[in-house]
Amino acid sequence: QKEVEQDPGPLSVPEGAIVSLNCTYSNSAFQYFMWYRQYSRKGPELLMYTYSSGNKEDGRFTAQVDKSSKYISLFIRDSQPSDSATYLCAMSAGGGNKLTFGTGTQLKVEL
């Protein structure tokens, strides 16, 4: 069983929809949680970074961490075609040197 599980999708939604992306994990030592966005044929880029449990909002993006359930989520409001990409969750126990990534969820936002 993988340490981090993520539904690969693909997930297809209409423009303007609210998107929910999720990851579950098994290592209770994880404290740092990240979401990366990866466009086709590009490297991942950091989208959201949270420490421990709670919510963090940045524009149309909200990251949630529930450590008791070992579950993290990324919500995208008013989704746009430019949000079409693969979203990778990542986490680490300390500092961020050894990140464990999910396999990514492919999202397509259609006009």
Add this chain to the structure above:
Amino acid sequence: DAGVIQSPRHEVTEMGQEVTLRCKPISGHDYLFWYRQTMMRGLELLIYFNNNVPIDDSGMPEDRFSAKMPNASFSTLKIQPSEPRDSAVYFCASRVAGAGELFFGEGSRLTVL
């Protein structure tokens, strides 16, 4: 800043050949990471350096893989001899000490026939 620069962007080679991938991290970044990405396994950390010194190479799959960082602005990942199962996208990433964000290059897509 130009970001993390990787070369070559694409490499097609035959089984048994030596492959060398190159990376120039962002100037001033203390940490450099090599990752491999496949559909089945996602992004896997191979090795990382701090101030040019290898800190953790536990992700290097086998002795055919080696990595060096001779100075702060250059690193190589070498596969010798290459095998078809090494086909993947190899990413280099860098960051500053104390910061969480990793900056990735655009990757080197390797195909071993």
